[in-house]
C-alpha cells in the first residue's frame with residue numbers, strides 16, 4: 188500500500204509538471220494522467236478467448252469510438268512522463284486483496300492497476316456498482332456499460348494509476364481437472380452458490396437495471412457438468428405416442444420452421460430459499476432472491492413442430508411430454524423432466540425449443556445449442572442442451588421429476604416425507620423482491636425518501652397488476668411504478684420491474700424496515716411470512732420480501 192501511494196504521488200507530481208488537466212478531470216477531481224506501456228484497452232482478465240469475446244466486439248461495434256480512443260491513448264503515451272518512472276509491479280493476488288475501503292479498492296484495466304478508493308463515493312453510476320469490480324478487471328463491467336469506453340472516462344481512471352500487473356500474471360491459465368474442467372468461462376459478477384456444478388445468481392444491484400437480463404448475467408442453474416456440443420454432429424430426437432415414426436433433426440433443419448420469439452423469465456424453484464433457514468434449516472443451494480432472470484427466447488413452438496410432424500392433438504395417450512438434456516452423470520444418467528401435455532394443447536403456453544437467447548446463439552451455460560423454454564413454468568422443466576423429446580401417457584420417472592422440486596406442508600420433514608404424495612411443481616406462484624439499494628445501505632436522516640427497485644413475477648402467464656411497499660410492516664402501503672414487456676396481462680411470461688419512492692418517516696433514526704409484495708392478474712398475492720410456506724426442500728418461497736436500511740445523522 189505504501190509503495191502504491193508513493194508511486195501515485197510521484198505520478199501526480201509528473202502530471203502537474205505537464206499541466207494536462209482536462210475539464211472532465213477537473214470535474215471528477217482526478218489529478219494525474221498516465222498510460223503505461225500496455226495501453227489502456229486490453230483485457231487479460233480471463234484469457235485470450237475472453238479478450239476476443241469482451242473487447243474485440245466492443246471495438247468493432249464502434250469503429251469511430253475506438254479510433255478516437257486509440258488516437259487519444261497514443262498521444263497521451265507520446266508525451267506523458269510515466270516512462271521516466273518505472274511502474275510498480277503487483278501480483279494478481281495483491282490486486283485481489285484490495286476490495287474494501289479498509290484495504291483500499293484496486294481495479295485492473297488491461298494490465299494496468301488503479302487504486303480507486305477515493306473515487307468510489309463520487310462514482311456517478313453509484314458506489315454499489317463500481318465496487319463489483321473491486322480486486323478484478325473493469326472490462327466485463329464496462330462491456331455492459333459501454334458508456335465508459337470513451338477518452339474522458341479513461342482519463343479519470345488514469346488519475347488513479349498505481350502500477351502494473353507483473354508479467355507472469357498477465358494470462359491466467361486455469362488448469363482445471365475433473366468432470367467440470369471444460370465448463371465455460373463466466374462473468375465475474377455472478378454470485379456463485381456452488382462452483383461444481385456451477386450455480387450462480389445475478390448480483391442484485393444489477394438485476395433490476397434492465398427488463399432483459401444480459402446473457403452474461405443470467406442466473407445459472409446446472410445439475411451436472413456443461414456439455415460441449417459440436418452443433419454439426421448434433422441431433423434432436425422426437426418420438427412417442429401420436430407420432431407415426433421417430434424423427435431426428437439437426438439444428439439447421441429445426442431453424443427452417445417458423446421462428447417465434449417470446450420474452451420469458453426463468454426462475455429456479457429454490458429462489459429465495461435462504462430466507463427459509465432462520466425458520467428451520469433447509470437442504471439445498473442457499474439461493475438469495477436472484478435465481479430468476481428474464482430473456483427474449485427465439486426458436487420453434489413445440490406445438491408447431493408437433494403439428495408439422497403429423498401429431499394428432501386429440502390423441503388420448505399423450506398426457507406428458509418428456510424432455511432430456513445432453514448433460515449426464517458418471518453413470519450415464521441424464522437430466523430430464525416432463526410437462527403435462529395440456530399445458531401446450533389446452534392452455535396454449537408458448538413452450539418452445541429455443542436456439543437463441545437475446546438474439547444470440549444460446550450460451551453454453553444456458554443450453555447451447557437447444558433449450559426447452561417453458562414460459563410460466565418452474566425453471567427445472569426448461570431442460571437445457573435439449574436432445575430428446577418423448578410423448579408419453581406417463582410422467583417422466585427421473586429423479587428431478589419424482590424426488591425433487593415438489594412442494595410439501597411445513598410439518599413434513601425428511602423423516603416422514605413421501606415424495607409420491609405430492610405433484611411435481613409446474614406453474615410458479617406470484618413473487619417479488621427488492622433488489623436495490625442493497626440491504627443495510629446507509630441514508631442520511633435529512634433525506635426524505637429511498638427509491639427502491641426490484642422485480643415481480645407470477646407463473647402460468649399471469650401478469651403482475653400491482654406491487655406494494657410498506658415502511659411500517661404493512662400498516663401503510665406505497666404503490667410502485669411498473670415496467671413491463673409488451674404482453675397481454677393474461678399472457679405475460681416476462682417478469683415486471685418496479686420502482687417505488689418510499690418515504691423515510693420524519694425523525695426516524697436507526698433501522699428502517701421495508702417490505703414488498705406483488706399481486707398478479709388472478710389477484711393472487713404473497714403471504715406475509717415465510718413460516719407457512721416453509722418446506723423441507725426450500726422451494727417456492729414467495730413470502731413478502733424484506734430489506735432494511737440505516738438512517739443516520741450526518742455529523743458533517
Ligand code: HEM
Pocket residue numbers: 294303306310311312313316317318319320325328329332334335340343344
Ligand atoms: C474506476 C472505474 C470507473 C470509472 C472511472 C467510472 C466512471 C463513470 C462516469 C464518469 C460515469 C458517468 C458517465 C456519463 O454520464 O457520461 C459513470 C456512469 C456509470 N457507471 Fe461507472 N465508472 C467506473 C466503474 C464502473 C463499474 C465497475 C460499473 C458497473 C459495475 C459502473 C457502472 C456505471 C453505471 C451504471 C453508470 C451510469 C450509466 C448511465 O447513466 O447510463 N462503473 N461511470
